[in-house]
Amino acid sequence: MQFSVNGKSAFAYTAAHELDPGKRTIVFIHGAGLDHSSFGLQSRYFGYHGWNVLALDLPGHGRSEGPPIPTIEAMAHWIFDALQNLKVEKAGIVGHSMGSLTALECAATQPGRVERIALLGTTYPMKVGEAFLEAARKNEQAAFDMETIWGHAAQVPLGGNPNPGMWMYGDTLARLARLAPGVLYNDLKACNDYASGLESAAKASCPALLILGARDVMTPPKTTKALEEKLKGAKKLTLPPSGHSLMAEAPDATLDALIEFFS
Amino acid sequence: MAAPKYPGFDTLALHAGQSPDPATGSRAVPIYQTTSYVFRDTEHAASLFNMERAGHVYSRISNPTVAVLEERIAALEGGVGAIATASGQAALHLAVATLMGAGGHIVASSSLYGGSHNLLGYTLKRFGIETTFVSPRNPENFRKEIKSNTRLLFGETLGNPGLDVLDIPAVAAIAHQAKIPLLVDATFTTPYLMKPFELGADLLYHSATKFLGGHGVAIGGVLVDSGRFDWEASGKFAVLTAPYEGFHGMDFEEESGTRAFLLRARREGLRDFGACMAPMTAFQILQGVETLHLRMPRHVESTRKVVDFLKNNKQVGLIGYPELPDHPDHELAKKLLPKGAGAVFSFDIKGGRPAGKAFIEALRVFSHLANVGDAKSLVIHPATTTHYRMSDADLKKSGIAAGTVRLSIGLEDPQDLIEDLDRALKAASKI
Numbered sequence: 001m002q003f004s005v006n007g008k009s010a011f012a013y014t015a016a017h018e019l020d021p022g023k024r025t026i027v028f029i030h031g032a033g034l035d036h037s038s039f040g041l042q043s044r045y046f047g048y049h050g051w052n053v054l055a056l057d058l059p060g061h062g063r064s065e066g067p068p069i070p071t072i073e074a075m076a077h078w079i080f081d082a083l084q085n086l087k088v089e090k091a092g093i094v095g096h097s098m099g100s101l102t103a104l105e106c107a108a109t110q111p112g113r114v115e116r117i118a119l120l121g122t123t124y125p126m127k128v129g130e131a132f133l134e135a136a137r138k139n140e141q142a143a144f145d146m147e148t149i150w151g152h153a154a155q156v157p158l159g160g161n162p163n164p165g166m167w168m169y170g171d172t173l174a175r176l177a178r179l180a181p182g183v184l185y186n187d188l189k190a191c192n193d194y195a196s197g198l199e200s201a202a203k204a205s206c207p208a209l210l211i212l213g214a215r216d217v218m219t220p221p222k223t224t225k226a227l228e229e230k231l232k233g234a235k236k237l238t239l240p241p242s243g244h245s246l247m248a249e250a251p252d253a254t255l256d257a258l259i260e261f262f263s
Numbered sequence: 264m265a266a267p268k269y270p271g272f273d274t275l276a277l278h279a280g281q282s283p284d285p286a287t288g289s290r291a292v293p294i295y296q297t298t299s300y301v302f303r304d305t306e307h308a309a310s311l312f313n314m315e316r317a318g319h320v321y322s323r324i325s326n327p328t329v330a331v332l333e334e335r336i337a338a339l340e341g342g343v344g345a346i347a348t349a350s351g352q353a354a355l356h357l358a359v360a361t362l363m364g365a366g367g368h369i370v371a372s373s374s375l376y377g378g379s380h381n382l383l384g385y386t387l388k389r390f391g392i393e394t395t396f397v398s399p400r401n402p403e404n405f406r407k408e409i410k411s412n413t414r415l416l417f418g419e420t421l422g423n424p425g426l427d428v429l430d431i432p433a434v435a436a437i438a439h440q441a442k443i444p445l446l447v448d449a450t451f452t453t454p455y456l457m458k459p460f461e462l463g464a465d466l467l468y469h470s471a472t473k474f475l476g477g478h479g480v481a482i483g484g485v486l487v488d489s490g491r492f493d494w495e496a497s498g499k500f501a502v503l504t505a506p507y508e509g510f511h512g513m514d515f516e517e518e519s520g521t522r523a524f525l526l527r528a529r530r531e532g533l534r535d536f537g538a539c540m541a542p543m544t545a546f547q548i549l550q551g552v553e554t555l556h557l558r559m560p561r562h563v564e565s566t567r568k569v570v571d572f573l574k575n576n577k578q579v580g581l582i583g584y585p586e587l588p589d590h591p592d593h594e595l596a597k598k599l600l601p602k603g604a605g606a607v608f609s610f611d612i613k614g615g616r617p618a619g620k621a622f623i624e625a626l627r628v629f630s631h632l633a634n635v636g637d638a639k640s641l642v643i644h645p646a647t648t649t650h651y652r653m654s655d656a657d658l659k660k661s662g663i664a665a666g667t668v669r670l671s672i673g674l675e676d677p678q679d680l681i682e683d684l685d686r687a688l689k690a691a692s693k694i
Binding site for chain 2: 013016035036037040041042044045048062063131142145146149150155157158159160161162163164165166167169170171173174175177178251252255
């Protein structure tokens with residue numbers, strides 16, 4: 001669904017359903033350099049099981065007009081602007097990586113509008129290595145390679161994809177190749193610069209679930225302790241075979257966790 | 264953290280797409296010889312059918328053994344994914360039928376495998392898909408024939424029969440200016456000798472029957488998508504960007520972005536046309552792929568030795584091998600095929616059809632048959648076999664002389680091959 005946010009064209013995947021005011025809404029927010037289709041299986045499930053689904057393309061990603069938004073705080077504002085324009089008062093939010101920080105910020109800044117947050121492949125602080133940032137700033141292929149290789153568990157290039165016939169590395173590289181120059185850098189810098197994660201976690205009053213990949217090298221599970229302590233009552237699920245790309249590497253386990261959490 | 268590194272080609276050829284079988288620990292790829300898969304419950308069944316969960320439903324659409332081959336070839340080519348098909352011809356048909364219906368138009372190289380030429384020039388024409396054939400030697404020929412309904416440019420990485428080298432970067436640029444994709448048949452080069460996606464191609468396919476399998480025991484094809492072509496931005500592919508009633512109103516590009524083409528090809532093309540690969544076939548082709556990186560250098564090395572022998576033989580006329588300086592695409596081959604120009608080539612025997620026939624009949628190591636890319640060396644004389652109905656004049660129009668012989672150089676001792684050829688050429692000279 002194409003719609004307008006702040007005068008610019010934006011896109012939300014709705015699983016081919018019209019928004020129904022009588023249904024609960026679940027928002028999906030993608031990670032750095034990605035788009036709505038990274039939640040393909042999971043968002044489709046909810047769309048066909050009684051939910052309004054809004055799997056958004058952040059500005060400058062997928063089918064949403066740029067430029068990209070430079071900070072996590074501004075991304076959260078944009079999410080609420082989008083919901084406002086779509087007349088959605090309240091929603092559950094699923095965020096992956098950069099999207100998880102945005103979901104956290106949403107829950108902190110307008111707690112009355114956020115039912116629950118599921119944070120996938122998350123941590124705080126979400127620091128990005130200088131070499132990675134610099135390569136992204138220069139729009140070098142090395143940045144796409146780092147995003148691709150570190151974005152999956154080490155066994156992914158040698159293992160089987162749960163999605164028959166697909167090559168996960170190739171998919172990520174193809175998505176990144178479609179980005180306008182500077183978008184990946186924008187996203188990585190936004191993650192790196194986000195400084196109020198613990199304060200926002202403390203303010204977030206809605207139920208929260210962390211879904212982590214045991215083999216995630218971008219946001220390793222061992223680094224989430226501070227975030228967990230601030231997110232009172234948060235549940236945590238660590239998926240043993242997965243790296244950072246939980247929705248692709250462990251699609252069923254991720255979906256099952258979301259179904260249980262949002263039911 | 265150290266800079267990350269991709270696994271090398273050789274490692275991917277052995278491992279990509281498969282982890283040890285979770286049920287048994289089997290290191291080798293298990294042959295899942297099954298038509299269908301038991302659902303956990305009715306909810307699980309519904310989710311699989313509606314593409315809310317990953318998994319297998321029915322082996323015409325996907326199969327775990329076949330999926331290993333698909334993922335492995337996608338990894339070797341650098342694509343988003345692949346679909347294995349019943350043959351290389353089925354892969355070409357699947358690509359075309361996914362992109363267009365009646366009213367569609369293709370601009371194709373005239374230097375094609377005869378089966379592909381038949382499919383495009385005659386069979387698809389019956390279904391309303393037209394093809395204009397152009398000489399691939401000048402990429403601008405493709406541009407000149409693009410029309411408002413053109414949906415695809417197509418050529419072979421190394422064309423039949425003269426081994427024309429397709430200038431993929433130039434033809435891809437022309438395709439992309441017209442907002443249409445470039446499909447290449449990469450059978451003769453394999454991902455070991457050339458990576459067409461790195462040169463700009465958008466889609467490719469192999470007759471896996473040939474070098475990928477290498478053993479000549481299984482017929483199959485593999486269609487691979489780079490995921491780089493933006494179907495939405497093109498505006499010419501409603502088949503991928505508009506709701507499709509045949510799949511519950513799905514907009515494939517909206518649903519899956521980079522995976523849109525393969526999603527429709529699998530969910531419509533395999534489902535409805537049904538030209539899928541059997542699991543045993545996938546297993547057999549995988550055995551070949553595991554040694555592709557060892558076989559291809561030997562194929563090329565032996566080919567060079569054979570070509571070197573032939574070029575000094577008085578009974579031999581023109582040799583169509585791009586590594587030779589007098590081949591029209593020699594410079595392009597050096598640029599696009601630095602690892603070698605493959606192991607299939609043609610040459611002319613002086614003496615016309617009778618000499619060609621005598622040559623074939625005198626060979627002992629080379630097998631006389633209609634195939635290429637086998638571990639065993641192969642030979643065919645088009646004028647007395649595949650093109651036997653054609654006059655010498657018509658043969659000439661197709662770039663084939665009455666004495667043209669096509670060789671596919673295998674993995675035997677190259678000296679044995681040379682001696683076999685020498686003996687046969689002497690026999691031909693007596694005609």
